[in-house]
Amino acid sequence: MTQMVVMEPGGRHAAPGPDQGASGPADPARYRLRTALARGDALTRASALVMGLGNVARRQYAKGAMFLLGEVAFVVLLVVNGIPSLAGLGNLGPVTKGGQQWDANGQFVNVNPTNSVQVLLYGVAWVFLIVAFVLVWSAAVKSAYRAQVVVARGKRVPSAVDDARELLDGRLHATLLTLPTLGIVVFTILPLVFMISMAFTSFDANHTPAFNWVGLHNFGVVFSRTGSTAIGVSLGLFLRVLAWTLVWAILATFLNFFLGMGMAMVILRRGTRLKNMWRAFFSMSMAVPQFVSLLVINQMLQDQGIVNQMLKSWGLIDSSLPFFTNAWWARATVVVVNLWIGIPFTIMQITGILQNVPGELYEAAKIDGANWWQMYAKITLPYIFFVLTPYLIVTFTNNINNFNVIYLLSNGAPTPVGDSAGQTDLLITWLYKLTVDRGNYNVGAVIGILTFVVLGVVALITYRNSGSYKNEEAFR
């Protein structure tokens, strides 16, 4: 066995080199699963079936026992719970309609419909568990192979204490990443997969708790011209919401940026006094929680709200301004209020950047006889864009998903009769209304998937075309 490892030509994934200390275990990355299965001895290969066997045989009792216990626990769970759960994925539960039925013995009994959500969730969760088990299994085989190699080279096999110590040193990354990764897998990735799978079922307000797979039917509903009147979804509505989402994101991002930059420049100009006072005024609104200011502004702009009352009492208008009842007024309102929320942040950002523009650039431009507009367009603006492009991209995707402003301010209003989305609804608030408010989870999931696609495309295009991506050192 020793020769086999040492003589391997090229030694791509060969055993650790001679520089590795006797007690310090080698870089585990070098032990690949394929190598382990190809070059492992009988014991190592048997470990692929009975996990931990190789470890126990090489006196790593604790480690081997842990692998073995893990395997036994997994197999028992799989038989008791896993196989039924995975089988359930096939039709999401046999009983689609509850009620009184005759059972096999001729008795009249109450039958509850299957809770398909649970069946689907357990099935998806088991897929995740199996993937996790495969990872552990591969670790077990590699560990057995490593023990084999270490013994073959006449070195001391790392004991349980060594292994534990290694978890705080060479394998510290595994120790520290376990919990955060677990959190992300269970509460970010699992929900995403679970929700995506709902898009292919009949899980809506009328099919609960029992539902079934329907393939691409829901995509057909969203993309058909007539759509579904019961749910209030159609291609026209989807395109309208999509168009408004994009227009909104562009307006919200760039108006914020340019107006904020304008105000930052007015504050910074030489003649302006009390610069800090102005900045403090604009920062005040940042310190108020966003949902509070949104709720307050929503109240102020109601038909009977203070703004309309004031305008009426001053005799400027006769009837209330339709802030949230006319589609165009509502759209303008959310954009303007979003400026109120966003501009202070932009001022803060841009003030810092403007103070960092290299002064020599302006000196040189002045010597060449440039006027202020030329300097602004050729120096200030490119510099700001260069520094802020990543920030702008993040802002843009955040605006596509700007749930709070829309939901708390206009709640999508005004909503045409029969539609499930209002004139100011974004894809994300539409998704929320379809699922949380109306229980049409399948169509909501379709909208969710389409939102992923939009976000992905936008992020890809903008990252690819941004100056700071193409040329990281333009201003260094």
Added chain:
Amino acid sequence: MTLPPTTATDIRAGRTVVHRAGTPTARGGMRRRQRVADAVAHTFLTLMALLWVIPVVWVLMESFNKNTLPYTTTFFPTRYTFDNYVQLVTDRSVMNFGAMFLRTLVIAIFVCLINLFFVLSVGFVMSRLRFTMRRSLMNTALILGMFPGIMAVVAIYFILKALGLTGSTTATVVALIVVYSAGSGAGFYVMKGFMDTIPISMDEAAMLDGCTRWTVFRRIILPITKPMMVYQAIVGFLTPWLDFVLAKAIARTQDNYTVSLGLWQMLQKEYIAQWYARFAAGAVLVSIPIAVLFIVMQRFYQSSMTGSVKG
């Protein structure tokens, strides 16, 4: 002719600076034009400042309004009282604001600790340790960060339900803690960026002296990272106070509400006539600690951005 030293500021001010225009009359015209520009700028800033400050001041005034009804005809209250605050805290018959406040505080403390632990761990691992999958894990985190939690909020709710974390108040508190903190490890980028500025030679020297990587983390990286830890702790602490969406989807009955849901509830049709002024009082009570923390956070963020190791 002496001229003021040219600074970059005049260019940014967006004004033509003709330094070599010689005659006194030309300079006089310039001065007049500058005075007009100054006046315009200050008027503009005053108007804008009013626009930004008035809603904030309005909430403050409204919270002392003796007339508790919504939709009054005067902008600011005509008679003032402190009752709204007293009633907000003492009147527990319809809405228990005090309990909501405490509940949110408990959630915030736990989220703050877990979030800090996760972000420090992941930030350190990604900044200091090298292992297979490092790059792909970082890219995955970047992509996952693009999808807000609200997108799969229904799925999260069903998962919590399967775990038995819905229904009772205690369960909801645990559920909200889990939901706010579980994914926080993906937000490690700022922390990693900060740790990247700590010279690697410090780690190497310590490891030559026999330190393990864990000791390096505990004894060297963590003490230097303190300003960033304050920033991160406040970010975590503020999450439950500022969130509305996830809480609304998970805490479905009023007994389980957090502060933001409570305030939102006060403005719903059934409550607004009674609770309008108390809403303003609640908003002020919530905003003050948040504002203080926010200002502290900004300060620490800026000080940590200037670099980790000075000199």
